[in-house]
Amino acid sequence: MPRSQAIADSLTKLLDTSSRPIYAVDAQRRIVYCNPALATWIDLEPKRIVGRRVEFHSEEPKTDAAIRSESAPLTDLCPPPHALAGNAAAGTISCLARGGRMLHRTAEFVPLGRAEKSQKSRDSQADQQFGVLVLLASDDLSPQELAAEVSHEPTADELHRTIRRFRRGQAQRYSIQSLLGTSATMQKVRAQVEAAAASGANTLIHGHRGSGRSHVALAIHYRNPAGDDATLLPLDCEVLTEDLLERALDKLRPSRTAAVARPTLLLENLERMSAAHQSILLNAIRQSAIDARIIATIDKNTVPAEPEDDQPTDETGNADQRRESVQQTSTGVDPILINSISTISIRIPRLVDRLEDLPILAQFFLEACNRNSSKQVGGLRPDARDSLALYSWPGELDQLREAMEAAHAACKSHEIAAADLPPMLHHAFRAATHVRRQPERIVLDELLAKIEKEVIERALAQAGGNKSEAATLLGMTRPRLYRRLVQLGLAGEESDAGETAEAPEFIEQDAAE
Amino acid sequence: MISRNHWIVCENAGRWSAALRVAISRQATKLGTSTGSPRIDVVRTLAELDSAMREQNRSLALVEVRSDNLAAVLELLAKSWRRNVRLAALLDSELGLQPSAGSSQSPDRPFAADALLEAGALAVIDSPRQIPMLLNLAERQTLAEGRVADSADTNDSLTAIVDRAWAALPWQDA
Numbered sequence: 220m221p222r223s224q225a226i227a228d229s230l231t232k233l234l235d236t237s238s239r240p241i242y243a244v245d246a247q248r249r250i251v252y253c254n255p256a257l258a259t260w261i262d263l264e265p266k267r268i269v270g271r272r273v274e275f276h277s278e279e280p281k282t283d284a285a286i287r288s289e290s291a292p293l294t295d296l297c298p299p300p301h302a303l304a305g306n307a308a309a310g311t312i313s314c315l316a317r318g319g320r321m322l323h324r325t326a327e328f329v330p331l332g333r334a335e336k337s338q339k340s341r342d343s344q345a346d347q348q349f350g351v352l353v354l355l356a357s358d359d360l361s362p363q364e365l366a367a368e369v370s371h372e373p374t375a376d377e378l379h380r381t382i383r384r385f386r387r388g389q390a391q392r393y394s395i396q397s398l399l400g401t402s403a404t405m406q407k408v409r410a411q412v413e414a415a416a417a418s419g420a421n422t423l424i425h426g427h428r429g430s431g432r433s434h435v436a437l438a439i440h441y442r443n444p445a446g447d448d449a450t451l452l453p454l455d456c457e458v459l460t461e462d463l464l465e466r467a468l469d470k471l472r473p474s475r476t477a478a479v480a481r482p483t484l485l486l487e488n489l490e491r492m493s494a495a496h497q498s499i500l501l502n503a504i505r506q507s508a509i510d511a512r513i514i515a516t517i518d519k520n521t522v523p524a525e526p527e528d529d530q531p532t533d534e535t536g537n538a539d540q541r542r543e544s545v546q547q548t549s550t551g552v553d554p555i556l557i558n559s560i561s562t563i564s565i566r567i568p569r570l571v572d573r574l575e576d577l578p579i580l581a582q583f584f585l586e587a588c589n590r591n592s593s594k595q596v597g598g599l600r601p602d603a604r605d606s607l608a609l610y611s612w613p614g615e616l617d618q619l620r621e622a623m624e625a626a627h628a629a630c631k632s633h634e635i636a637a638a639d640l641p642p643m644l645h646h647a648f649r650a651a652t653h654v655r656r657q658p659e660r661i662v663l664d665e666l667l668a669k670i671e672k673e674v675i676e677r678a679l680a681q682a683g684g685n686k687s688e689a690a691t692l693l694g695m696t697r698p699r700l701y702r703r704l705v706q707l708g709l710a711g712e713e714s715d716a717g718e719t720a721e722a723p724e725f726i727e728q729d730a731a732e
Numbered sequence: 733m734i735s736r737n738h739w740i741v742c743e744n745a746g747r748w749s750a751a752l753r754v755a756i757s758r759q760a761t762k763l764g765t766s767t768g769s770p771r772i773d774v775v776r777t778l779a780e781l782d783s784a785m786r787e788q789n790r791s792l793a794l795v796e797v798r799s800d801n802l803a804a805v806l807e808l809l810a811k812s813w814r815r816n817v818r819l820a821a822l823l824d825s826e827l828g829l830q831p832s833a834g835s836s837q838s839p840d841r842p843f844a845a846d847a848l849l850e851a852g853a854l855a856v857i858d859s860p861r862q863i864p865m866l867l868n869l870a871e872r873q874t875l876a877e878g879r880v881a882d883s884a885d886t887n888d889s890l891t892a893i894v895d896r897a898w899a900a901l902p903w904q905d906a
Contacts, residue, residue, distance in 0.1 A: 378840050385806040389810060389850075392810070450850060
């Protein structure tokens with residue numbers, strides 16, 4: 220088979236798989252190729268399309284029957300004269316769909332001719348004829364978009380469509396399935412998310428920073444039965460200003476139009492909300508000044524103070540007294556605010572408590588790295604998986620993601636080895652490999668001195684041997700550090716000659732103080 | 733004091749970066765100091781912005797939103813939120829000013845602003861007059877990040893020492 224034929228066959232196969240309608244018109248204005256997507260779009264079999272002429276003007280009436288006959292020209296599929304003259308162009312292509320409805324799509328017209336035209340041929344372009352490859356968009360244009368296409372101006376509808384498309388994308392991204400993990404605790408979280416989404420009730424999500432609290436909140440919101448119309452207003456309480464809060468509450472005022480879907484107010488890091496902001500929000504909730512479902516994320520350690528037994532538990536009448544008597548929680552969140560938000564309470568498990576989910580989560584983050592890089596890493600070797608499991612993950616999923624990004628960058632083969640993981644994991648691994656000892660007698664002072672010696676040595680190393688800086692790192696005075704160095708037998712090793720001579724003076728001075 | 737020291741602005745005309753420089757300079761004059769004032773870099777495309785944000789993940793990114801880049805900005809915002817990178821949106825004066833097609837829909841400009849906030853924008857401003865609010869927010873964001881970083885640094889530096897000390901302690905089963 221000639222090479223050019225092989226290339227043509229390969230190209231045809233490639234175009235056949237495209238979801239965008241594509242066809243080619245030769246210099247005699249006959250369709251020489253169309254892909255299945257075009258056949259579907261204009262609702263004609265490929266054999267009824269290929270071979271037919273495309274003309275700007277046809278004497279035959281544009282009817283469904285005429286189009287379906289095999290001889291009539293397909294006038295609507297004709298590229299513009301500019302494109303047929305051998306120039307790249309963009310425009311709109313229309314077709315009459317079954318039932319008489321006109322469909323319109325934007326199109327790119329790619330000239331098929333000699334790659335380089337000589338000056339002579341350019342001069343005689345009017346006499347030249349070229350083939351054209353036509354690539355249509357994936358979606359039909361709305362009448363408004365068509366009008367905008369003609370006038371070259373975006374429409375309001377286009378903006379709304381963009382936003383709806385974004386929301387649909389978010390709904391996919393934050394689907395229930397995106398809450399990865401097969402552990403029992405994660406199964407429970409998924410069930411709670413389903414329940415919270417279906418009920419529309421206020422929801423409080425407890426979890427450590429980095430554990431995916433916001434992801435769970437978004438999963439609840441985007442499972443909203445109102446679909447694309449429900450808006451989400453996220454507020455990070457950590458950076459919240461009064462101005463922002465007031466604006467948000469203003470946006471969430473009960474709507475006078477019944478058609479608007481109930482919005483969601485997402486309060487991130489509720490434990491960081493100032494008392495003044497809590498008071499404003501609580502008043503708005505009590506006075507029904509806002510009509511929104513509230514989802515809040517809060518640190519797992521934030522537990523509202525329990526009211527005393529003799530205190531009223533209702534929120535009417537004695538609420539202010541109760542607020543005075545029941546102090547704010549240890550992290551500063553008013554228990555009444557917590558109660559009003561926690562109709563449903565979801566607790567996100569710590570990563571260390573669901574180690575069975577670790578491999579799938581690590582693989583997920585690895586795949587994300589692969590998507591953003593030309594380097595493709597297949598997975599983790601067993602030694603790397605063991606190292607991951609031995610670490611305590613204080614930074615939760617965020618830390619795991621960072622660790623996988625670092626490992627992906629360091630990895631030199633197709634699989635991540637333990638050596639590719641960040642140093643912190645190696646420290647933890649070494650600590651974990653210390654064998655458990657048999658019960659033994661110890662001398663506490665010696666053990667503590669050993670630990671103190673280790674820490675001081677580290678501090679000196681960290682400070683590059685500078686004792687003043689080491690003392691600062693250790694939170695002690697320089698004379699006291701000297702005294703400890705002498706007592707621990709480190710003065711000789713660590714001091715240079717000048718400093719050793721100076722040490723006794725400091726020690727004496729310190730002792731005198 | 734404005735403590736974020738590197739801002740990346742993505743825009744075409746240079747209008748916003750000029751306004752930001754003026755606002756920052758005014759604030760510095762008001763406070764009688766120029767230390768801590770952010771450096772402003774300008775990029776022209778969202779791809780350049782994304783790349784700059786990856787390199788300088790502690791920077792504040794600001795992006796001009798127009799009708800033709802709204803979808804791409806929404807995607808970038810959503811991606812940035814997942815990476816804990818915060819980005820503010822600067823609305824172009826022409827965005828969403830055309831009449832809405834359906835009477836039940838919100839006017840378009842606030843609708844776009846809501847969607848940008850929903851996607852994770854730190855703030856949405858549509859006038860240089862609102863830049864002081866942005867400066868205030870950026871400062872709060874920096875303070876918040878400082879708290880988190882301090883806590884993480886403390887944890888990190890202690891982890892290895894505590895792990896080793898803990899491993900050396902007797903009676904592990906107790």
